[in-house]
Amino acid sequence: MARVLTAREIGFCFGVKRAVSLCEETLRRHGACFSIGPVIHNERVMENLTARGLKIVREMPDGRTPALVRSHGLHPEKLRALSKSGREVVDATCPFVSRVQKLVTRLRRQGYRVLIIGEPDHPEVKALAGFAGNSALICPAGRSAARRWAAVNFRTPPAKRVAVVSQTTSTEPVYRETLAALLKAGLPGETRIFDTVCRVTEKRQAEALELAGKTDLLLVVGSRKSANTRNLYRLVRKRKPAAYFISGPEEVRDDWCRPNLTVGLVSGTSTPVETIKEIKKKIERT
Amino acid sequence: MARVLTAREIGFCFGVKRAVSLCEETLRRHGACFSIGPVIHNERVMENLTARGLKIVREMPDGRTPALVRSHGLHPEKLRALSKSGREVVDATCPFVSRVQKLVTRLRRQGYRVLIIGEPDHPEVKALAGFAGNSALICPAGRSAARRWAAVNFRTPPAKRVAVVSQTTSTEPVYRETLAALLKAGLPGETRIFDTVCRVTEKRQAEALELAGKTDLLLVVGSRKSANTRNLYRLVRKRKPAAYFISGPEEVRDDWCRPNLTVGLVSGTSTPVETIKEIKKKIERT
Numbered sequence: 264m265a266r267v268l269t270a271r272e273i274g275f276c277f278g279v280k281r282a283v284s285l286c287e288e289t290l291r292r293h294g295a296c297f298s299i300g301p302v303i304h305n306e307r308v309m310e311n312l313t314a315r316g317l318k319i320v321r322e323m324p325d326g327r328t329p330a331l332v333r334s335h336g337l338h339p340e341k342l343r344a345l346s347k348s349g350r351e352v353v354d355a356t357c358p359f360v361s362r363v364q365k366l367v368t369r370l371r372r373q374g375y376r377v378l379i380i381g382e383p384d385h386p387e388v389k390a391l392a393g394f395a396g397n398s399a400l401i402c403p404a405g406r407s408a409a410r411r412w413a414a415v416n417f418r419t420p421p422a423k424r425v426a427v428v429s430q431t432t433s434t435e436p437v438y439r440e441t442l443a444a445l446l447k448a449g450l451p452g453e454t455r456i457f458d459t460v461c462r463v464t465e466k467r468q469a470e471a472l473e474l475a476g477k478t479d480l481l482l483v484v485g486s487r488k489s490a491n492t493r494n495l496y497r498l499v500r501k502r503k504p505a506a507y508f509i510s511g512p513e514e515v516r517d518d519w520c521r522p523n524l525t526v527g528l529v530s531g532t533s534t535p536v537e538t539i540k541e542i543k544k545k546i547e548r549t
Numbered sequence: 550m551a552r553v554l555t556a557r558e559i560g561f562c563f564g565v566k567r568a569v570s571l572c573e574e575t576l577r578r579h580g581a582c583f584s585i586g587p588v589i590h591n592e593r594v595m596e597n598l599t600a601r602g603l604k605i606v607r608e609m610p611d612g613r614t615p616a617l618v619r620s621h622g623l624h625p626e627k628l629r630a631l632s633k634s635g636r637e638v639v640d641a642t643c644p645f646v647s648r649v650q651k652l653v654t655r656l657r658r659q660g661y662r663v664l665i666i667g668e669p670d671h672p673e674v675k676a677l678a679g680f681a682g683n684s685a686l687i688c689p690a691g692r693s694a695a696r697r698w699a700a701v702n703f704r705t706p707p708a709k710r711v712a713v714v715s716q717t718t719s720t721e722p723v724y725r726e727t728l729a730a731l732l733k734a735g736l737p738g739e740t741r742i743f744d745t746v747c748r749v750t751e752k753r754q755a756e757a758l759e760l761a762g763k764t765d766l767l768l769v770v771g772s773r774k775s776a777n778t779r780n781l782y783r784l785v786r787k788r789k790p791a792a793y794f795i796s797g798p799e800e801v802r803d804d805w806c807r808p809n810l811t812v813g814l815v816s817g818t819s820t821p822v823e824t825i826k827e828i829k830k831k832i833e834r835t
Contacts, residue, residue, distance in 0.1 A: 439736050443729035446742075454742040456732075 265524040267543045270470045271286040274536030276463045278357025279303050282334040290316045295328050302333045303533040306488035308394030335386035336360050338393035353447045367395040377423035381430025390395025409441040410441050425451045431461040432491035469527040473500045478527035480505040485531030512541040520546050552811040553829045556756045560822030562749045564590050564643025568620035571641040576647035581614050587818040588619045590775035595608030622646050629654045649745045653681040662708035666727050667716025694818035695727040699734030711737045717747040718777035757785045757815040763811035764789040778817025798827040806832050
């Protein structure tokens with residue numbers, strides 16, 4: 264029987280747990296609920312919620328069905344439209360993400376041009392850019408991407424005062440590398456840098472690297488749509504060649520179930536603990 | 550006759566001109582004046598001023614002889630002691646340096662730990678560290694120096710909120726490079742970066758590089774004790790092998806005075822324009 268070492272920080276993180284609970288509670292109360300985009304980036308969880316009455320939409324339809332703001336947050340204009348509509352609005356924005364939204368709102372009011380380092384198409388970044396105002400800049404993470412971006416956007420200093428934040432699910436080393444590349448390319452009169460990388464994400468990353476050293480192979484469990492799971496995988500992959508990204512027990516391979524094999528299990532923040540348990544059982548059983 | 554191209558920004562900068570004038574005026578009024586350390590970093594100018602009654606001291610002696618605060622500024626504790634002594638205090642701190650002193654005082658009050666990038670033994674940096682409070686950090690400029698410094702000082706984050714400023718006479722590329730190295734090494738929760746590199750210094754640097762492209766050889770005129778002159782020389786030296794550091798006309802070499810040779814003249818901010826004129830004359834005469 265293979266031995267499975269499970270990370271201490273595993274399954275839903277605080278923000279995801281809260282979002283899924285709020286969604287379930289709303290569905291219990293109303294039997295139906297709308298969300299612009301998936302509440303969290305996990306297909307299994309979303310299937311379960313849609314089966315219970317959740318409807319994922321692109322634009323909010325008219326009516327009185329409650330609207331849920333997903334964990335990544337929502338653009339402030341869409342938020343305003345929702346609250347004007349008279350329907351119940353359940354705000355499931357992750358409290359850590361809310362904190363960054365409040366931070367950029369304050370910075371924008373103080374006259375800073377906000378620069379967000381993250382994936383321009385990620386819902387968290389899109390919503391955050393809304394709070395940061397129309398002049399917000401979005402720079403992709405990573406040294407070479409930032410260098411290319413800066414060559415176009417830093418030709419002249421983008422503003423006298425610039426404030427930089429990160430997508431919460433980035434990794435600190437990547438954020439730092441990106442910042443270093445940006446600073447080499449240009450420097451406004453005043454630059455303010457905030458470390459807004461989520462500590463939960465960081466803890467999982469640290470634990471994953473620790474587990475990588477103790478195990479024969481390491482499985483990163485989660486959805487390919489989840490940025491934090493992808494980042495987690497990218498990070499461990501650099502240190503451990505025997506690392507695999509899987510989304511559920513059906514992807515467990517027979518050769519991972521050999522006796523005397525030590526298998527590490529880590530997960531992204533939107534992976535339910537049930538998936539982890541099923542994977543563990545499958546590896547240990549055979 | 551060799552052709553001499555003189556930089557437009559040459560001779561004393563605004564702050565140095567002001568400091569020397571204030572010193573001369575004080576000497577005219579009182580016949581004597583004390584200064585802790587040389588008023589500016591130029592031996593010729595200092596000889597001239599001491600001949601007229603200026604005394605350079607390490608510690609201020611008792612008495613009523615006026616005290617002059619040199620262009621680099623003075624540690625706030627020494628400033629307080631001076632103003633308590635009852636003697637006349639002539640503050641010749643460069644207004645651009647004063648501005649940085651005020652900035653770090655404000656930042657310290659706002660709870661930031663101040664990090665100064667510069668030469669730890671330079672009087673501007675020492676005085677600035679005084680205004681920044683007892684917890685101020687001083688990191689030497691340059692990528693590898695900063696990396697070594699950070700390896701010791703950034704083992705744990707030095708504070709939750711750090712504000713970074715530069716010695717005014719640094720160069721922007723060096724400051725940026727240093728910042729990039731520091732950011733790669735560590736990142737406090739909030740970092741504030743201020744571009745406090747003096748524009749006058751920067752303009753001279755830009756002009757020196759421009760002149761380097763147009764001339765056969767480039768002479769950087771100033772004292773070896775002057776940080777900004779040394780930086781200017783270091784910068785042009787990288788681009789132009791035929792660049793030389795000289796302090797006065799006596800160091801002009803015969804082979805620089807050949808006909809059809811184009812010689813560029815640039816200077817640090819504490820070099821009097823008279824020295825430039827003498828050098829120009831000597832090169833053109835022969």
